[in-house]
Structures are given as C-alpha cells and as structure tokens.
Amino acid sequence: MTLTPVTKLKRREFLRKGTLGIGSLALSQLINQDVRAEGLHHKPRAKNVIFLHMVGGPSQMDTFDPKPALDKWDGQSLPDELTRGQNFAFITPQARVIKSPYGFKPRGDSGVVMSELFPQLATVADELTVIRSMRTDEINHGSGELFFHTGHGRIGRPSFGAWTAYGLGTENTDLPAYIVLKDGPTAAGTSVWSNGFLSSRHQGVEFRKGRQPIHFLDSPGFTSREERHDVIDAITKLNTKSLERYQDPEIATRIAQYELAFRMQKSVPELVDIDREPQHIQKMYGLQPSEQGGGTQFARNCLLARRLIEKGVRFVQVFAGGWDHHAAIYNALPRSAAMVDQPCAALITDLKQRGMLDDTLVIWGGEFGRTPMIQEHNAGNGEKTAPGRDHHKECFSIWMAGGGVKGGFTYGATDEFGFGVTESEVHVHDFHATCLHLLGMNHERLIHRHQGRDYRLTDVHGHVVHDIIS
Template identity: 45%
Template sequence: MPISTRMSRREAISTFANGFGVLGLAGLLDAEARADGGKANPLAVKLPMHAARAKRVIFLFMSGGPSHVDTFDPKPMLARDNGKPLPFAMPHLVRTKTGNLLQSPFKFRKHGQSGTEVSELFPNVAACVDDICVIRSMVADNINHNGACLQMNTGEQAFSRPSLGSWLLYGLGSENQDLPGYLVISPAQPAQGAPLWTSSFLPAAYQGTLVADLKNPIANLANPRISLDRQRDQLDTLRMLNERHLQSRQEDSQLSARISSFELAYRMQRQAPETFDVSRESPATRALYGLDDPTTGIFATQCLMARRLSERGVRFVQVYHTQTAKRASCQLWDQHGGLKTELPNNCAATDQPIAALLKDLKGRGLLEDTLVIWGGEFGRTPTAEGTDGREHHPFGFTMWLAGGGIKGGMTYGATDEYGWHAVENKVHVHDLHATILHLMGIDHTKLTYRYSGRDYRLTDVFGNVVKPILA
C-alpha cells in the first residue's frame, strides 16, 4: 500500500531523513541547487569541448608541503655549500627568515630508461618514473598553508571559490550516476576543511563528498527496517508530494536539491557498499598496495578506494595524506623540524601505495585515460629552520603527473642550483589547472559560470596549458 494513504507529508519526510542519512555527505542539501526545478540531472554526462585525453582524475595531495630538494629535485650544490649562507637575498617575508643552506640527508640516483633522479625515500615510485612527468618548476602565490591550499584546490587564495573537482563535474558531469562524482578521501581533515572541496557558488550537486572513516566510508547506507523495494515505493510517493509542493512555489532550490539527493542516496545504497569494500580485492592486490602492513595500510586503503571509484566512472577523486599508523595531522608533510625522521616516515607510508596505484591502473588499462597528480600546496626551503627542518616555500617546488595524456619519463622546468627559485619553464598553479582541464577536454578560458554580475572561471584571467608535457 502506498505510504500516501497512511502517512502525512511530514511523517514521510521524517522517515526518509532517517533512512537516508547519506544525504549530507552527498552534498546536495545546500540551498544553491540547480535553478531548473530539479528536472534536469546536474551530473549527467556532458560532451567535452575538444577531444579529451583523460576521463577522470586522482589527485594525491600531500598535505603540508613536501620538500622538493629531498624527494624529486636533487641539488648537489646544497651538499657542496652545506652550512653556508644562501648566496643571494631571500624575499623579505617573515616565513623566509631561515638559517644557512641545509643539504639533503637523502641520496638521489637515476631510474628507468629516462634516467630521472629520485630520492632514496621513494624507491617504489622511482620504479615507475618512465610513466611520470616530474615538474620541478612549480610556483604558487601564498606562503601559508591556508592560502596555498585554497589556491591549489580552488585557484583562489582568500575567498570561497569552486574547487577543481567541482569545476570538472560542472563541465563534464559524471559517468556513474549511482555514486557521487567527486569524492575526497581524508581520514584526518586538512585544517582548511570543506572549503578545499566546496562547490561555492556553483550548484551544490558539484561539491565533494568527504570520506573520513575508512571502515565505514558513508554512514547510513543500509536501512535495517525496510527493503530497497519498499524504499523505492516510499521515494516515489515522496517525489510526488514534493513536486506538488514545488508547483505551488516560484522556485525553491533547496527543495529541488532534496528531491535529487533522495534519488542519489537510494542508488548509492545499491552500489556504494561494494565499491568501498576493499576486502573484495585479491591477496595479490592487497600485497601490491601494502594493505595489511601497519606502515602503509591507511594510505593503501585510500589509494585502493581511489582506484575502485575511478574504474567505476567517478570523475574526480582526491586522496589526502593526513594520517599514518603512528600519527594523525592536518599537515603531515610540514617538516619545520624532524626532517630526518618524519619525512622518511611519510614517504614509507605512501611510496608503496602510490606505486601500486600507478601499476594497478596501468595493468587494468586505466592509466591511459586516468590523470594521476602528486604534490602538496608548496615545497620547503633549501635553507634550514633550526637544525633539522625546512620552512614553507612557494617560490619553486615539485609536483608530478602520470597517465591521462601526460608524456612520461621526463622532467620539466628547473629551480636554481640551490632549489630556491623556479628559473626555467615556470609552471604556476593556474597553468597546472589549465593543463588539467585541457587534458579532460575543456578549454579553461571557456568554462565559466555567471555569478554576482560577472563570469568566473577556475583560472580567473590567468593560466596557460603546459603543452610540452602532453603526450
């Protein structure tokens, strides 16, 4: 018997609110819903503007800012002049008042047919360098975590702006209508939190869905009281009631968002439990990622979830490294001290899972159209903070990309001989964003959204596609 003959509208909504607790995570209850009465599906697949090289993105975000001169940017001059003053003036900023030059305590050597030099801290990733393009000339505009993280994720340093993942969903939709199109996997939330994956003034359907509990990724997926078929009957009735209510109002964007979110929540009950269940993986895959190793287990779970989501058509997955077996922190890679101990710990926790993700994607034929990005909000100074630390450094740092139309086995750009300034082929954050959009089939100058009297875009009025790194 339909619930409309037994329940009031208020009772029906209460029932669904309890049965679909996933709604808040789906990011669809915000008042900034699509202004079309909920009739169109905002996540429907849209054609790219030009031929796309990548269909999906996995962004491995090392929160805190990994040291480039200790990982992917070797500097022999640091060793030669260790302990001496930097031979040129530092910028006049409080955060650059560090000491003398500090050599890397870690050895570099060449790997692969490309001969790319990688630190001993990343032996497994080093084995994949022929699939990787290392950009050694990244620059950003903010020297503090909050502003730099905002810029790397949204293109803007201070104000709320739509995130990279939100822009991609807005421009392309999602290939899987039974899961959120934008997932953020972060056991310990970064200090900046939701502003890093917000949809801001874009419709709320495009914001990221946070997965913080790796053992229970999305709460309230199962309804122990009634069957899925019964929920379908209830949902149909609730939709009818809500649409009648909507017809009597000029526009209620919050109600439109609720209608859509109930539908997504129902569909997620069927697919999400299987998608997030990494226990279904074979013993060989578990060993590849280091899933059962206490050192690598947490990040291995995150990377394996990212692969499972990506192969199911989720458009954008961002994996934050914010927790290890011994320590949880908003900025694990923020080595103001403990460089010789904490940086190796972070690399040990992530090296095997990252390499496994690249190998797994490649083995499944997914790497060619999956863009994998590694990096943080900035790098670290080549000069010492105290005796065993490095300060924040946005003037020249390293990120790397693989798959999805990227030319592997190459390095691009360079910092000076000490690793301070990017001096060759600078790549600004806006250029990185423009390149990501280009690989996904989007012209960054044409993906705009009208808000508050002007057209906005991810790259604002900046950004150039870095064409030499494209395959």
C-alpha cells in the same frame, strides 16, 4: 562522444514534459546551467582524475629536485640578493642553509632523477612527468590548499574536482561524480572540495574510513528497501511542490541527491569492501590482513580510488597527512615517503595493467614546497627543535602520470639552491589550465556566471603547458 548519463537526459525530458509539475523558470535555470559546461571542447586525453595531495608540502630538494650546491652552502646564509624582499612563514632571510642527506640518481630507462626515499616509485619512473618549476601565490597551509585546489586563496570558490564534475558529469548515476578520501584533517577543511557557487551536486562527497563510509548507509533493521523508496517518493513530491512555488534550482538538486543517496545504499557497500580484491593486488598496495595490521589508510584509499574510477567516478581526491616538516624533517620525512611510496607505485601499475592509465590523470603534490634554509625553533614558543624546513611558495615539485602526459619526462628547473624557478615556470593557474585541457575542456570556456561576473577555475590567468603533453 557525450559523457552525460543517458538516465540524466531521460530525467530532463521527464521533467520537461511537466510530469512533476516543475515551474518553467526553475527548469530553464537548471538546463541552461548544465548546457554552458556540458560536452567536450576538444578531444580529451583523460576521462578521470586521481589527485594525491600530500598535506603539508613536501620538500622539493629532498624528493624530486636535487641540489648538490646545498652541500657547499650548508650552515651558511643564502646570498642577500636572493632572499631580499622575500616572505617566509617562520624563519628570517638570514636562516642557515641545510643540505639534503639523501642520494639522488636517474631511474628507469628515461633517467628521471629522484630521491632514494622512493624506491618503489622509481620502478614506474618511465610513467611520470616530474614538474620541478611549480609556483603558488600562498605561503600558509589553509590558503595554500585552497589555491592549489580552487585557484583562489580564500574560501568560496569551487574546487578543481567540482569544476570537473560541472563540466563532465559522471558516468555512473549510482555514485557521485566527485569523491574525497583522506587519512586525516586538512588545513582548509571541507572548503578544499567545495562546490563554491556551483550547484551543490558538484561538491565532493567525503567517504569516511571503514565499511560505513557514509552516515546512515544502512536502512534501519525494521525498515524494508521498498518502504525506504516510499519515503523518498513522498519527500520528492513535497520538494517538487516547493520547487514549483519557489523555483529554486537547489531544490531540484535536493530531489536528485535524495534519489542518489537511495541508490548509493545499494552500490557503495560492495564497492568499498576492498577485501574482495585478490590477495596479490592487496599485497601490491602494501595491504595486509586485518589481523596483521591491515596496512596504511593511504594504501587503502589508493586502492579504493582505483575501484571508484573503475566504476565511473570522475574525480577522486586523496589526502595524505604528515608532510609539514618544520622540525625533525630527517626523522619524519622518510616515514612520510615510505607511507606513500609503495601505494603510489602500485596505483600506477594497477591502472596500467587494467588499461586505465591512458584515461586516468594521476597527480601527486602538496600545496607548496620547503625552504633550503633550516628552521630550528618552534614557531609557537621559540624553543630549539631538531632541524626542519619552512614553507616555500616560490618553487616546488609535483609529478603527474597517465592521462595524456609524457612518461619519463622532467620539466622546468630551479636555481642551484632550490629557491626560485629559473626555467619554464608552471604557476598553479597553468597547472589547472593544463589539467582541464587534458580532460577535453578549454579553461577559458569552462565558466559559470555568478553575481554578474563570469568565473573560471583559472580566473583571468593560466596557459596550457603543451610541452608536458604526449
């Protein structure tokens, strides 16, 4: 099975025959760059990805990794041998432990244990693999987001979505392979969905809120579609002359992107109009008629993500803000959980009832976890605050569903405090290697040569976590 669009092959053949007069060197660079990553290394378990990123870093011991021992240690400092030599963002190693006020119990037939904060997600517990033993290298938000999505804590590397688009392309030539939806800002900005040193056609395309997700989606009122097409043709001729002269593959990318943008003017407006969905589907996601508030942007984004995947988009990245709980965590955390609980459960249910869950890998998590110790002072001015939790990179929890992972399964373990991994560590590089494996790609073979070196999403690290694969 090949996932490369037929129209793309026809275009290559068209260019190969020199109809547009593209220089042979530039053409060779374009084709060779694609061939290195095209095709599947093995049979895939998933075709698409929906990555739900909780911006800020959810607290693992309040969500998916219960720690009753914290009740006994509440108000005390952790053992010195545990915190000695550890780095924290805003607290000291002597900071006092704070217990979780939330109840945990087994959910579903499988008995996956999760917090009472997720009553709706509990109804699909048997579809989840919960990984409690995640670990990252980064302790701050910007670098943490970059590491979680690009495998590197500094700007300049391609994101997971860009690597996926590079390796698999798109099944819909009228839409980008990689689309980004968000309800607020990210700490690392657009670098989180960057193409890095890959061709810019693999960069994530951000859809804004509302019915005009892309600037200039509509043609001016005095311009017909045919006239717009004439403009695109004229620009293509000019860009083709530049490509013949400079032999820069990015010019060929620009030609393709102009053509894609023209097609998106027709394909996108209907796609993003989620009011076309049946009322019972909108209600399942927690959406309401606009006169009643409409529901949260995250809920709309989850429903739109399903529609995008349904249309052949390869990778949809959804960001949900509001998870950086340095202060007043037990006022803010329930609100954050309530915002995503119903839409996440609805997304899994909706994908399953449409027969799409088996082919779609759904991922939920943040850039790191939180400390079992309390943060009770504002990092900027030192003033006393309501209790919160600091950043923590040594362990955190995520969950995955569909796309070839086991259902109703919990993997890995942390110590009694939720401070460090004690069993089956899954480093971010291992997470990436596993996701690529599920998509039918060998992380050690998905490479791109840049400045004399072969680069990978997993760099020189990573191993596939076969135990979570069904």
